[in-house]
Amino acid sequence: MEQSDCKYIFVVGGVISGVGKGIAASSIGKILQDRGLTVTAIKIDPYVNVDAGTMNPTEHGEVFVLDDGDETDQDMGNYERFLNMDLSRVNYMTTGRVYQAVINKERNLEYGGKCVEVVPHVPLEIIDRIKKAAKNAKADVALIEVGGTVGEYQNVLFLEAARMMKIKNPRDVIFVMVSYLPIPSKVGEMKTKPTQYAVRTLNSSGIQPDVIIARSEHPLDDKRKEKLAFSCSVTPERIISAPDVSSVYDVPINFEKEKLSDTLCELLGMKCGIGGSKGEKDWKKFVANVHNGKEDVNIAVIGKYFDTGDYVLSDAYLSVIEALKYSTYALKRKPVLTWLNALDFETDPKKVKELAKYDGILVPGGFGKRGVEGKINVIRYAREHKIPYFGLCYGMQLAVIEYARNVLGLKGANTPEVDSGAPHLVIDIMEDQKDKMKKKDFGGTMRLGTYPCVLKKGTHAYGAYKSARVNERHRHRYEVNPEYISDIQEAGLVFSGVSPDGRLMEIAELPKRVHPFFLATQFHPEFKARPLDPHPLFTAFVKAALARKHK
Numbered sequence: 001m002e003q004s005d006c007k008y009i010f011v012v013g014g015v016i017s018g019v020g021k022g023i024a025a026s027s028i029g030k031i032l033q034d035r036g037l038t039v040t041a042i043k044i045d046p047y048v049n050v051d052a053g054t055m056n057p058t059e060h061g062e063v064f065v066l067d068d069g070d071e072t073d074q075d076m077g078n079y080e081r082f083l084n085m086d087l088s089r090v091n092y093m094t095t096g097r098v099y100q101a102v103i104n105k106e107r108n109l110e111y112g113g114k115c116v117e118v119v120p121h122v123p124l125e126i127i128d129r130i131k132k133a134a135k136n137a138k139a140d141v142a143l144i145e146v147g148g149t150v151g152e153y154q155n156v157l158f159l160e161a162a163r164m165m166k167i168k169n170p171r172d173v174i175f176v177m178v179s180y181l182p183i184p185s186k187v188g189e190m191k192t193k194p195t196q197y198a199v200r201t202l203n204s205s206g207i208q209p210d211v212i213i214a215r216s217e218h219p220l221d222d223k224r225k226e227k228l229a230f231s232c233s234v235t236p237e238r239i240i241s242a243p244d245v246s247s248v249y250d251v252p253i254n255f256e257k258e259k260l261s262d263t264l265c266e267l268l269g270m271k272c273g274i275g276g277s278k279g280e281k282d283w284k285k286f287v288a289n290v291h292n293g294k295e296d297v298n299i300a301v302i303g304k305y306f307d308t309g310d311y312v313l314s315d316a317y318l319s320v321i322e323a324l325k326y327s328t329y330a331l332k333r334k335p336v337l338t339w340l341n342a343l344d345f346e347t348d349p350k351k352v353k354e355l356a357k358y359d360g361i362l363v364p365g366g367f368g369k370r371g372v373e374g375k376i377n378v379i380r381y382a383r384e385h386k387i388p389y390f391g392l393c394y395g396m397q398l399a400v401i402e403y404a405r406n407v408l409g410l411k412g413a414n415t416p417e418v419d420s421g422a423p424h425l426v427i428d429i430m431e432d433q434k435d436k437m438k439k440k441d442f443g444g445t446m447r448l449g450t451y452p453c454v455l456k457k458g459t460h461a462y463g464a465y466k467s468a469r470v471n472e473r474h475r476h477r478y479e480v481n482p483e484y485i486s487d488i489q490e491a492g493l494v495f496s497g498v499s500p501d502g503r504l505m506e507i508a509e510l511p512k513r514v515h516p517f518f519l520a521t522q523f524h525p526e527f528k529a530r531p532l533d534p535h536p537l538f539t540a541f542v543k544a545a546l547a548r549k550h551k
């Protein structure tokens with residue numbers, strides 16, 4: 001039997017998707033971290049896309065960007081936030097990525113003339129990647145979240161890899177199944193049968209869950225715990241009641257009420273610290289702020305990736321929402337976010353007047369033409385009516401366009417993303433990007449990941465960061481056109497953050513004497529906001545919103 005330094009916890013989903021497998025995995029990581037263990041987390045996405053960058057955010061949710069520029073799933077953001085750590089591309093894999101690696105190895109003769117097969121070579125590649133990520137992090141425990149639900153075809157090879165790991169190291173590998181227990185409204189009773197079936201399905205892959213996290217609207221009662229235990233061969237103490245919560249940040253605390261970290265440590269034969277660590281105390285303080293905000297702060301978020309059929313989903317802006325929350329909670333206030341569709345301000349420009357009732361307006365990142373003129377109308381209203389404005393990425397580019405059009409008087413100022421024939425391309429594509437576009441080399445080729453930014457003293461940005469140089473994550477193809485920089489600055493917009501060589505404009509803002517808070521960033525600060533470490537620019541924005549509210 002192989003001996004390994006790291007323990008592995010696979011987290012799989014049963015019955016339906018969307019029951020919070022990512023939050024469960026993040027929370028398990030958090031409670032183990034608080035028991036003194038070094039934790040890392042790995043997300044497996046079963047789709048063939050090499051990364052999440054090529055997927056529509058309305059359908060798949062936000063693309064979360066890591067320091068090294070990897071375009072990943074929003075769960076990577078959950079891990080970084082709950083665990084307060086930076087992850088890298090070794091922590092993320094997709095079917096596309098795994099197959100690409102196997103095929104490349106075959107082309108490089110790395111299989112030494114063998115016939116390369118789906119099994120075992122694909123699962124072996126998966127195992128290799130999991131171990132590499134664990135080693136990289138010098139982790140005591142690696143959490144591996146297998147995307148999708150048991151029983152679907154897409155994740156079969158990942159489950160096979162997990163099974164193979166368990167067979168080789170039975171004491172070092174365990175399985176947690178996050179499953180759903182419906183309470184049909186006409187029946188009025190919590191049903192365990194779908195979870196029983198899901199466990200049987202997992203069994204047919206050669207895997208027995210060690211722990212079941214029972215997600216439901218209400219807590220699991222003893223009767224159902226016993227029923228599940230009996231039919232799924234999992235003892236009742238290892239069935240964790242996980243009812244709906246008003247905040248996802250309650251989940252680690254609820255897991256500990258069920259003594260989950262004790263159970264996991266026991267299953268893995270790990271010694272770990274006693275509870276009550278500083279990490280746990282800080283988290284509890286943060287969660288107290290989540291629930292005890294003393295007044296509302298009303299923020300309007302103007303986006304377009306909301307609709308899926310008749311439902312409105314805000315998943316596409318997950319990190320932005322969480323970043324707003326952390327800063328508001330830290331100020332002991334309650335964030336009230338309203339989603340407004342940019343298109344509505346395009347078809348009816350007068351509608352912007354309705355924005356007067358908000359304490360602050362935020363325009364997040366985006367792509368393409370749809371909704372752009374609506375966003376520009378909103379930005380103009382925020383600027384002229386001195387409503388705190390925070391723009392992120394496209395929200396900065398469009399603020400520059402609005403300023404060029406309405407203050408500088410450059411009629412028809414635009415970005416090539418909307419109109420490549422516009423008379424004033426104040427936002428433009430950089431030379432290296434042009435080549436990529438010609439070659440249709442779209443995947444993973446934007447300006448991605450962390451870049452340094454130098455700040456100008458005396459500005460909002462400098463005041464917020466209290467530092468002359470910061471690092472922030474990017475995801476965009478276009479930049480402020482160097483040819484227009486001096487004209488724009490002369491007209492009053494300040495580029496308070498620039499790349500160290502001075503060529504790329506990273507933050508634009510209006511001076512305090514002109515506007516209480518009008519600031520926009522080319523980067524995405526939301527990717528670096530953490531519950532226990534809110535982002536200074538979001539905090540500055542929320543403070544400005546509070547000041548407006550009290551005026």
Ligand code: GLN
Nearest residue numbers: 365366393394476477478
């Ligand atoms: N569409 C813009 C660009 O590609 C902005 C991207 C973004 O908001 N993430 O540059």
